[in-house]
Amino acid sequence: MYDVAVIGGGPAGLSAAIQTRARGKSVLVVSGDDRDNPLYKTQRIDNYLGFYDVTGKELLERFRTHAAQMGVERKEGRVLNIMAMNGTFYLSIGSDMEQARAVVLATGVVRSAKYAGEEEHLGAGVSYCATCDGMLYRGKEVAVVGLAADAPQEANWLKEIGCKVTYISPNEPDALRPDIPAVKAGKVEVLGGQKVEGLRAGSTTIPCEGVFILRASMAPADLLPGLELDGNYIKVDRNMATSIPGVFAAGDCTGLPLQVSKAVGEGQVAGHRAAEYIDHNPIA
Known part of the structure; x- marks a missing residue:
């Protein structure tokens, strides 16, 4: 201690x-x-x-x-x-x-403002920690909202353990694996009922079961x-x-x-x- x-x-x-x-x-x-x-x-x-x-x-x-x-x-x-x-x-x-x-x-x-649908789905598909919860989504579609400098590395790790990753960020990602599709968007919305079913990033809708929101x-x-x-x-x-x-x-x-x-x-x-x-x- x-x-x-x-x-x-x-x-x-x-x-x-x-x-x-x-x-x-x-x-x-x-x-x-x-x-x-x-x-x-x-x-x-x-x-x-x-x-x-x-x-x-x-x-x-x-x-x-x-x-x-x-x-x-x-x-x-x-x-x-x-x-x-x-x-x-x-x-x-x-x-x-x-x-x-x-x-x-x-x-x-x-910034404390949350995305639409983020708070409602926290623990039901929304996570703030890839290394904590990533293993739960092996073989599944996930979206990584990259708002921190190390977010591309966490997205790469999710890909390495078998997640099907889409990366979303308002900026061009640095050192993101070339086999991870990237969507440039500043506004996102978490979609779903009892659990996450997708993510809307700008005009693009991404079907997924997990959303990792990685702020600094x-x-x-x-x-x-x-x-x-x-x-x-x-x-x-x-x-x-x-x-x-x-x-x-x-x-x-x-x-x-x-x-x-x-x-x-x-x-x-x-x-x-x-x-x-x-x-x-x-x-x-």
Whole structure:
């Protein structure tokens, strides 16, 4: 079990992680592919103190090196849900499970709007994890809605285990197997009654039994039911504490301005307060 789990490997998450380590706590950072991080794509940054004319990729690499040097552990993956029970948070990361005594949410801005038919068919053909549920669809038609940088690799894996895969994305997929048909569409609708029967992608209807919707990360309210929001952002106090004891948030997910310096500062507070929370709530 870790003392603190940080969801997100951007400036806020890594700042929280090093503050937690500075106070002698164990910490795990869970993050997805760097290519999904807006900072990674930024070509030039001039307004972060001490780092004039630096690319976002360079800055992110420096942050990550710093965290690694302080003993921060990192796990690449997508957190699907978080369950709190008896003072412990259980994090479902793909097909794996990790435990922590406190959590810092640093997910960035995540669009929470779901596709038509998505919520109604969750668990009845709609999945957010190919490695978790892919074996259930061997020999069957499935659709992969690729919204994350690593989605083509997951589609390739589904094909390799025997699924009949169609890939749907608003952008041209990178490294998708040539024998997987791809449909370019930004708007999709999950079709079916009691279970998934197909997917409408733009003007194309794809018959299928399973739909894998692969976003870069889950919306905070989907990760933690009961988490209080302020509009589309996580509601926090000056200690970066959320409405759920033991859960803190920092960075773009807490609101404007969406700036690196704000994210780093909020991460510092969140990591500090998460460490304090553990000190004041010892394991029984």
